[in-house]
Amino acid sequence: MRTLLRRRLLPIALLVGGVLAAAPAANAATTAITLYGTVGPTHAISLTTKTGVRVKSVTAGRAYTIVVRDRSDIHNFHLRGSGVARTTSIDAITTVTWRVTFRAATYTYLCDAHPESMVGTFVARAPAA
Ligand SMILES: [Cu+2]
Numbered sequence: 632m633r634t635l636l637r638r639r640l641l642p643i644a645l646l647v648g649g650v651l652a653a654a655p656a657a658n659a660a661t662t663a664i665t666l667y668g669t670v671g672p673t674h675a676i677s678l679t680t681k682t683g684v685r686v687k688s689v690t691a692g693r694a695y696t697i698v699v700r701d702r703s704d705i706h707n708f709h710l711r712g713s714g715v716a717r718t719t720s721i722d723a724i725t726t727v728t729w730r731v732t733f734r735a736a737t738y739t740y741l742c743d744a745h746p747e748s749m750v751g752t753f754v755a756r757a758p759a760a
Contacts, residue, residue: 663696663730666679666680666695667681688753688754691755697729710738713738714733737755738753
């Protein structure tokens with residue numbers, strides 16, 4: 632009886648183990664990627680990865696979490712482009728988190744008080760097939 636039970640349960644345990652082991656890979660494809668938007672306190676604006684690399688492209692259709700650190704009450708962080716229009720206020724010093732999904736397009740982030748000098752762009756590309 633005991634042997635029979637063990638024989639039946641072992642394949643199930645292996646199956647469950649296999650599913651659990653596969654789960655992190657599935658999550659990696661759906662978990663939002665975090666980017667960092669920073670403006671001020673100097674006359675500077677940027678969108679970077681966690682390691683500080685300036686963002687030049689993102690993947691269209693993926694979820695991104697954008698942590699915006701607006702460190703000045705004379706600048707703001709404004710993100711705009713196809714389907715996206717988010718901004719902090721010029722007056723406020725604040726940190727906010729936005730959940731954004733981009734379409735295949737070019738996006739712009741800028742300070743509305745200094746749109747000529749405090750501006751950056753990046754491209755959202757369709758995922759590689
Ligand atoms: Cu500004």
